[in-house]
Amino acid sequence: MLPTKDIIVFDVTCIFCSGFARFMHKRDTAGQFMFVTAQSETGRALYRKYSLDPDDMTTNIVIVDGIAHTKMRAFAAAMHALGGVWRLAAWPALLPRPMADWIYDRIARNRYAFGKRSCPTPPPAMKARLIE
Numbered sequence: 001m002l003p004t005k006d007i008i009v010f011d012v013t014c015i016f017c018s019g020f021a022r023f024m025h026k027r028d029t030a031g032q033f034m035f036v037t038a039q040s041e042t043g044r045a046l047y048r049k050y051s052l053d054p055d056d057m058t059t060n061i062v063i064v065d066g067i068a069h070t071k072m073r074a075f076a077a078a079m080h081a082l083g084g085v086w087r088l089a090a091w092p093a094l095l096p097r098p099m100a101d102w103i104y105d106r107i108a109r110n111r112y113a114f115g116k117r118s119c120p121t122p123p124p125a126m127k128a129r130l131i132e
Helices: 015-027 041-049 071-082 084-094 097-109
Strands: 006-010 033-037 061-064 067-070
Touching (some): 006 015, 015 071, 041 061, 061 071
């Protein structure tokens, strides 16, 4: 059973994805988001629910108000949900979806070339909001 809060599903082995989750946790002072690792049973189930391959984690899933967002739209939805000045970072939502997805896919395809596949353990405060 998933909580009624908004959810960020992220690949814990990707430095960008786990960094994004830590970034969101730090700035989400209202505690709006819960976090799910894509490798967990819940994460895999969410990938399947939204017709994504749970063995090919090339996108985060950001669920806001019950609506799932993927690729660049996931980032934009998360930034918009943070509110305040962070809404300015939601500009990728203004791009045509094919263009935004093309950019996101290039980053996702090369994500392991940019950094390690083993990311730091989430801080204790984030673990409290982590659904496993």
